[in-house]
Amino acid sequence: AQKITQTQPGMFVQEKEAVTLDCTYDTSDPSYGLFWYKQPSSGEMIFLIYQGSYDQQNATEGRYSLNFQKARKSANLVISASQLGDSAMYFCAMREVTSNTGKLIFGQGTTLQVKP
Amino acid sequence: DVKVTQSSRYLVKRTGEKVFLECVQDMDHENMFWYRQDPGLGLRLIYFSYDVKMKEKGDIPEGYSVSREKKERFSLILESASTNQTSMYLCGSGRVNTGELFFGEGSRLTVL
Numbered sequence: 001a002q003k004i005t006q007t008q009p010g011m012f013v014q015e016k017e018a019v020t021l022d023c024t025y026d027t028s029d030p031s032y033g034l035f036w037y038k039q040p041s042s043g044e045m046i047f048l049i050y051q052g053s054y055d056q057q058n059a060t061e062g063r064y065s066l067n068f069q070k071a072r073k074s075a076n077l078v079i080s081a082s083q084l085g086d087s088a089m090y091f092c093a094m095r096e097v098t099s100n101t102g103k104l105i106f107g108q109g110t111t112l113q114v115k116p
Numbered sequence: 117d118v119k120v121t122q123s124s125r126y127l128v129k130r131t132g133e134k135v136f137l138e139c140v141q142d143m144d145h146e147n148m149f150w151y152r153q154d155p156g157l158g159l160r161l162i163y164f165s166y167d168v169k170m171k172e173k174g175d176i177p178e179g180y181s182v183s184r185e186k187k188e189r190f191s192l193i194l195e196s197a198s199t200n201q202t203s204m205y206l207c208g209s210g211r212v213n214t215g216e217l218f219f220g221e222g223s224r225l226t227v228l
Contacts, residue, residue, distance in 0.1 A: 009156070035216055043125075045206060045219035091158060101166065102147040102210050103174070104217055106159040 002027045004094050006107035013082045014115050020067070021077040021110045023092030031097040034075040035104060036066065040088040048090075051075060053097075082114045119143070122207050122220035129227050135194040137223050139207030146212050148190035149174075150182060153204040153222070162205075165190055166212065197227045 003026040013019035025034065036048040051059045051066045059066045067076040079086055089111050093104040123138035141148065147166050151159040151174075161174030163182040171182050179201060183191045190209075194201055204224050208217035 004158075006158075037219075043204065043206075043222035043224075045208070045217075047216040047218070050216060093159075101164065101172070102212050102217075103149060103161055103164050104159075104208075105161075106151075108156055108158040 002029070002094060002096055002105050004092050004105050004107035006092055006110050008110045009108070010111045010113070012113050012115060013079075015084060016081055018078060018080045019082055019112065021079070021090050021092075021112065023075045023077065023107060025073050025075060025092075025094050027073075027094065027096055029096040033095045033097060034066070034068070035093040035095070036064070036075075036077045037091045037093060038086075038088045039091065039109075045091070049077070079112075084114050084116060087112060087114045120207055120209055120218050120220040122205075122223050124223050125221060127223060127225045129197050129225065131198055131227060133197050133227075135197050135225065137192040137194075137205055137207075137225070139190045139192070139209075139220055140188050141190075141209040141218070142188065143209060143218065144187065145209040145218075146187075147210050147217075148184065149208040149210075149217065150180075150190065150192045151206045151208065152176065153206055159206060162192065197225075199227050201225065202227045 032053045034051045038046045049061045065078045092107040120141045149164040150162040165171045165184040181193045207220045210217040
């Protein structure tokens, strides 16, 4: 069965430093997509970055990059130059493309706190 | 600007009451979803819909039903609320098999 695992319930990082949030996944589907979302205290889920299973290069979006290691089934989020506004909960999610439903399976989430 | 709107940010209900949570999207998306978010468990899928009047059970459908009479609107119904349904409920919408899901701001339900 498909599964997403985030093993870090909480993380701290100093402002302006980089931080890596871990995500591993399990699927038997050869085609899938991996997502990261940010959820600030306001509750809204904000899409950050996407990686397709057949993408040759790691995805990047501004200060966010996804360290995709297919053989290890990991899709870690790297945030460079952390800002106080990055303090939030972060969710990793996966969609199995061939299931044709568009639904996402989410991990447990990691709470990130950026220290000034 | 794309938007998913949930009818209530905060609700307090009593055990046994009927609860309606409404979600409206303005992006003409085919797919709509209801998730429940609990600490340490992440988001779990309750129900989803891929077309008007079409619905499928997610991972935790027990105690819930849904309605999609119009493409833009997806409602979650708790026929008889129980205390274990106290949670944050998130509605999402997206295109079939492409792109990310867009989410509303969530509805925090407390059942006393």
